[in-house]
Amino acid sequence: MALGELIWTGRAWPAAEIVGRTGDDFTFKTSGKGRPVDLVGPAAWWRNFSELNLDDPDAVIGFVRRHGDPFGQLSPTTQGDTAGWAYVLALLKLAASCWTRNRDGTGTALETALAKVAQGRAVPSLCTVWDNGYVIDALLASPLFVASVAFVPHVGEVGEGVTARRGVTMRIIPENLAAYMMTSAILHLENHVSMAPCEQCGDWFVERRRGTQFCSASCRAAHSTSKKEKK
Ligand SMILES: [Zn+2]
Numbered sequence: 001m002a003l004g005e006l007i008w009t010g011r012a013w014p015a016a017e018i019v020g021r022t023g024d025d026f027t028f029k030t031s032g033k034g035r036p037v038d039l040v041g042p043a044a045w046w047r048n049f050s051e052l053n054l055d056d057p058d059a060v061i062g063f064v065r066r067h068g069d070p071f072g073q074l075s076p077t078t079q080g081d082t083a084g085w086a087y088v089l090a091l092l093k094l095a096a097s098c099w100t101r102n103r104d105g106t107g108t109a110l111e112t113a114l115a116k117v118a119q120g121r122a123v124p125s126l127c128t129v130w131d132n133g134y135v136i137d138a139l140l141a142s143p144l145f146v147a148s149v150a151f152v153p154h155v156g157e158v159g160e161g162v163t164a165r166r167g168v169t170m171r172i173i174p175e176n177l178a179a180y181m182m183t184s185a186i187l188h189l190e191n192h193v194s195m196a197p198c199e200q201c202g203d204w205f206v207e208r209r210r211g212t213q214f215c216s217a218s219c220r221a222a223h224s225t226s227k228k229e230k231k
Helices: 046-050 057-066 085-096 109-118 133-141 143-148 177-191 217-230
Strands: 002-012 017-022 025-029 035-040 149-158 165-174 195-197 204-206
Touching (some): 002 057, 002 177, 143 177, 149 177
Parallel strands (some): 002 165
Antiparallel strands (some): 002 035, 195 204
């Protein structure tokens, strides 16, 4: 039986605002309906979450506005808070440690050497920890993954080329954004994908073609428009 698509259906909250702080945790609210987010497959911006400074209200609310509330509490009638964020962040940081090159270009000695060889050209962040099963194990064993990710069998496309047929496959359905990010990290660890941070929006993305600077066609377009406006 094949493991099938990861499916995320959620909401980002562009109108979210911080309302206060209790101990270490920020509380936030929102108005409006939010922006629907429907994704098939993993997204590499789990690494953006792994980099968040949870003491910085702008970083916290920026993530909620752009990608959503990790535990899905937030709605126009219910406030959300950052309780539990540090736990998710720690696990995602562990996952991110399998990749070379941080956002600022620092990383392992090997990576620093590679960057010198590339002479300013962007060097992707590589998943060089080949035997990373122990990290995947830690993520799979976390209560969040166990409690919040459902595997739903369905009949879909399995096999490739001449073996392609309809057969039983599993859809992976996370219950909240935190579980979606964890599952994304697991799939990226498993596939050892290369990543880069988008030069327009700052989101990490999977580098499918060497030297790509943008996460999407819209970020590429926005970047060239802003460059023209500067001129
Ligand atoms: Zn982008």
